[in-house]
Amino acid sequence: MTQETDTTKQDVLAGRNILLSVTGGIAAYKSCSIVTALRKRGASVRVVMTENATRFVSPMTFSALSGAPVQWNMWAERTDEALSHISLQDYADAMLVCPATANVISKVACGIADDLMTAAIMAATYPVGFAPAMNAHMWEKPAVQENVALLRQRGYWFVGPEYGRLASGAVGGGRLSGQSALLACIERMLVEEKPRDIDLTGCRVLITGGPTREFMDPVRFLGNPSSGKMGFALADAAASSGAQVTLVSGAPASAGEALGFGGGFEVVEVTSAAEMLEAVRNRLDDVDVFIGAAAVADYSFVQTSAEKLKKSAETLHVELQKTPDIIRSVSESPQRPTIVVGFAAESHDVLANAEGKLKAKGLDLIVANSLLEPGSGFGTDTNRVTVLGADGFRSDLPLMSKYAVAVAVLEEVARRLEKSSR
Template sequence: MTLRERRILIGVTGGIAAYKVCELVRRLRDLDADVRIVMTEGATHFVTPTTFQALSGQPVRVSLWDEAGEAAMGHIELAKWAERVLIAPASADTIARLAHGFANDLLSTVVLATAAPVYVAPAMNQQMWANLAVQANIGTLRVRGVQVLGPADGDQACGDIGSGRMLEPHELRDIMVASFGEQPLRGRRVVVSAGPTYEDIDPVRFIGNRSSGRMGFAVAAAARDAGADVTLIAGPVSLPTPPGVNRVDVRSARQMHDAVLAATEGADIYIGAAAVGDYRPSETAGHKLKKAGGEPLRLELTENPDIIGALAALPRRPFLVGFAAETRDVAGYARDKLARKGLDMIAANEVGEGRGFEVADNALHLFWADGDVALPRVAKTELARQLLTHVAHRFLASQGLRS
């Protein structure tokens, strides 16, 4: 893993998480990256420019009105120099100014003037992050192609617990490394569903499908590494959110249906890796059901809405990739589902004892209208990368583009 001669501009804004950026700079420099720092005035109250100068080996810029730095239009030189712009931590104030196109300090001016990909790593109080104004600004940045990295959940400096923590330095470093790899889906929006769905019988019991969510989460991370802006619709699983991926948690099939349709509005690709329940109880008991003296319990089930079917019927539908988990005749069932559902591609795998579910590795057989390819059993993280390579190739071909 190397970043030799790669030029990364880090924008540091006012927030306690600024101290973590010291380690980030060191980690990037350990990979031989060329790192330069622009700080806002607020950031200097948390970490001094001298610290970042010592870590980066380069002068640190703070003011747009620095006579020496701006003698030759330094903000334009910085904007042209950068191959990547990473703002970490990204405060609510800076996010707002970027969303509204302000250029009243050096960092916002550089961002407006650069053609390099821009990444923001938000860091703020959990209630600030949840504020509708902040979420609207984040939505604006996403639409414009800015990559939003995090935030993570956990303890915060203010004592609160929730979403708003900046991603850890090693996570941001790894995203920067991945960004310089082949990114065929840069600028594209991808939605991935993952995990099971649960349908409540009563307040204690439910019915659901077996799924750890590992494959879908690996697919979301691989789509992120391919350059996409990724939204992950996750069923009830205990997995950490891949850094840089926007996560929406759901429980039931109907909740997943609604979340997927909302997230795919304007999306380019949908990858349905979730194990969505086909049926739900017609009624959910308000209290725990008791045994009836040896009498059988009969549940009436109602069919859940078809997520893929709803997407396929859209006037402007995304490129649709389905999954088929089968216990026999994998190829036959997969080809039937491909045609019946109107999918662009389907990833099929055999499931059973030690295969598919709740294991760290898997194998897939991909099918599309005029071809197929078998992906041998490997770790799910590697399998997801291979899958995304084929998805990107088929998607770009459908757009008349080369991968």
């Protein structure tokens, strides 16, 4: 995370030129949806394929999805639309090799440039990332691991692979990262100068996410439109960085799975603020990082009914009571985690209100966002946030996917954990 980055209300992907390089792995078909997702966010996409990739997905499919010619043959006749490995430099703001085969990773590590894609990577003046996907045994081979380490050392970006169900049906490491993580990698390539790894191996991370519902009777409740996306994104990104993650969520685990998150973390489903507090308290032992991203209802009903209330009176007066302050209770607990992070979604005076919460609740970091800004707030896929630290730290992030925001927050958390352990 860079300090004092430029603030822009435009989506970080909008108007950017992305090269998607597809290699010959079984996950090549998943890149089709990446093209669509990038274009939906306002990016222009051109697809380069290896010749072997064309055996898995037809170039015609990518051409139709990207709205641009697809290239794989370095020796094809030049047309006005076709770009050479050199002229791709003028086009691209970033390239993601997705999926990246063991073969292409190893070729690039050796400096081989015998087709359009590898020649373009060799000539690249833009950031290049790899999203490896392969059989678990292939991924674990020293040749692949050493070549990945070499490429990381040379400043190439990597996203994944993930642990999970592979094409063969076996479960292991080597599955292509999910769409959110892939897009977040491209976003980070566009805003950060160089790749920084977030290593949370051995850390216990407890996260709250989603809404709470305060029921008055079996069918009526006070709540809010939070989808839980931010909590799921944080949990997924923390788990992908090696942490042991528990998400206490007001949104059901099935909502996270439907959004493409999950697998590597535990979800504890709760309904009310009181249940959320209890679930958090019961799990605070040995937690290193607590992140409170839930949209907790501020009030609950004093009187509740086990039976559905009849609609009889013209007006209804109800008494409300404040719900518990979960983040404050974690921050003031004798088992306080090393780092406590809060979220502040505000409709006005966003930074002043967030700063007030940061101090009043004794937090280390607070992630502030406006509920009224287009592309931010409840239910959106994106968010534009400012991260504030109790020590005066401030980072204004551009409009990014919630997953990319999660990664940026975790990057700062990891930096602070490392500092505190020195």
